[in-house]
Amino acid sequence: MDESLLRGLTPGVLAVLVRRGADFAAAEDAVQDALVEAVRVWPAGPPRDPKGWLVTVAWRKFLDRARADTARTRREDLLDREPAPGPVPAVDDTLQLYFLCAHPSLTPSSAVALTLRAVGGLTTRQIARAYLVPEATMAQRISRAKRTLAGVRLDQLGDVATVLRVLYLVFNEGYSGDVDLAAEAVRLTRSLADQAAHPEVAGLLALMLLHHARRATRTAPDGSLVPLAEQDRGRWDTGMIAEGVAILQAALARDRLGEFQAQAAIAALHADAPTAGETDWVQIVEWYDELVNLTGSPVVRLNRAVAVGEADGPRAGLAALAELDDSLPRHTAVAAYLHERDGDLATAARLYAEAARKAPSIAERDHLTRRAARLNTRP
Structure with a gap:
């Protein structure tokens, strides 16, 4: 079973259900049921159209739950117009799903958990292990977030800055348990960048790649921290650095500077220095001046x-x-x-x-x- 395929399809399937009229909580539950069914059925014979299969099964799961719901009057119109199985329209609502999961009514911790579950396709158990909390605690956090979003429709874009901060929070959690949150944040941000031609999305992706390229050198074998100046630069991932710099240069060329682009520029100057002593600190100060003007952050x-x-x-x-x-x-x-x-x-x-x-x-x-x-x- 290709777990990465399932995780990649999850947000698009969820978005289809929400666009068809399912509320977020019920749609998310139905998608999780469909994923469980896929794990059970696909090894014997994977479908030609995996996303279409998941949409069909998830929609039926949703309708089954709706029929059993005592408050069915609110959904009668949905039950009367079940779509016929067939190809899924080439409409990708995943971008809106990012914004929904980063809704301003959610706390940062809830937004992060919901993003990992709904957009990242992680299970509640995986998220709980990553954050080193009991599974029941994480399940309650996700349930509260879904209740908060009850009635919120997938028809208005939110604030891209909120989405990016949520993704950056995920990235900064790093690694724990069996889920590499830093790598997951890079994957999600790359997916967002493919859909949203926004220079700050590119700036965040570049920043993540430039930081992630140094990851192997940040700690010694005994787990102790290694300061940047003392890291073995020969072990930095030069391919990832080159990709990050190229993405950053393309973003800066659009002349719409934002805080993540400025942070990425600082990270790029560190990555560009062959040794700590050759770091261009004068230019780094200039970028910090830009960042202070953008954020005013202490x-x-x-x-x-x-x-x-x-x-x-x-x-x-x-x-x-x-x-x-x-x-x-x-x-x-x-x-x-x-x-x-x-x-x-x-x-x-x-x-x-x-x-x-x-x-x-x-x-x-x-x-x-x-x-x-x-x-x-x-x-």
């Missing part, structure tokens, strides 16, 4: 302070850092790094230890603790 300003420290020296970076709220996540770690670059090792060691206590993950905590210990043992 986190972007924090990252810009690091870049300024590399381009103009650590004291310039500390001056830029002094303009920011010291309660920002990782502010203390950045201050420690800049003080270390400036030669104030005692202050840097103290700040690394303080940053370790605030670290959001065990891997980051251990990395910062090791940096503090290394400075404290210097003569």
Whole structure:
């Protein structure tokens, strides 16, 4: 059984049912039933038209449930006009499905879960394992999201920025359990880019590819973090980098700059440097200036302070850092790094230890603790 084929067909089948008039929750349940039936039947003889087969079975599953529903009056018109089996019209509503799953009425966590289920074709169990939560918990999250979307029709496009943020959230979850969420996010974003000729969709895809190309070098064999400057660049995926850069250049040529294009440009400059010492930090600062203008984000300003420290020296970076709220996540770690670059090792060691206590993950905590210990043992 080709699981990737089923996952690729899922959003299109779901979109057909919703376009025919099924509400989202009932349509999604029917599609899942059809997928189970496909797993059972297809190994003995796969259909010539897999999508058409799934649409036909899913629609019948939906109608069976509708007939058993005590509130059938709301769906009588659907029951009276069941479409005859046959080829599925060449209309792809998958794009609208992305927007529906990223509906503003949903919380970010619910939007991510629903996107993985409805557009990604993952099972509830796979999503739960990826997020390290009980399957029942994830099932409740998805059910709440579907109830929230009850009555929402697949006839209006939403905000592309919301869709992209949901996909970026999926990408940043990385890998856990038996589902590689970073790879899944790349697949979904690539699918979206095939349907939506939007420069920010291309920008996000380029950003994901450029980051994903460095994935194998981000951690040591013992699981410890490896900073960008210390990564083995010979192990970066040059093919993926080249693809990301080409996609980014085509997006930038459309002259509609957005935040994901600017982030991708920064990632491309890192990827382009043969060594850490040859990084074009001056140009990176310029891109951070663009990103600050686009977003006004304090986190972007924090990252810009690091870049300024590399381009103009650590004291310039500390001056830029002094303009920011010291309660920002990782502010203390950045201050420690800049003080270390400036030669104030005692202050840097103290700040690394303080940053370790605030670290959001065990891997980051251990990395910062090791940096503090290394400075404290210097003569």
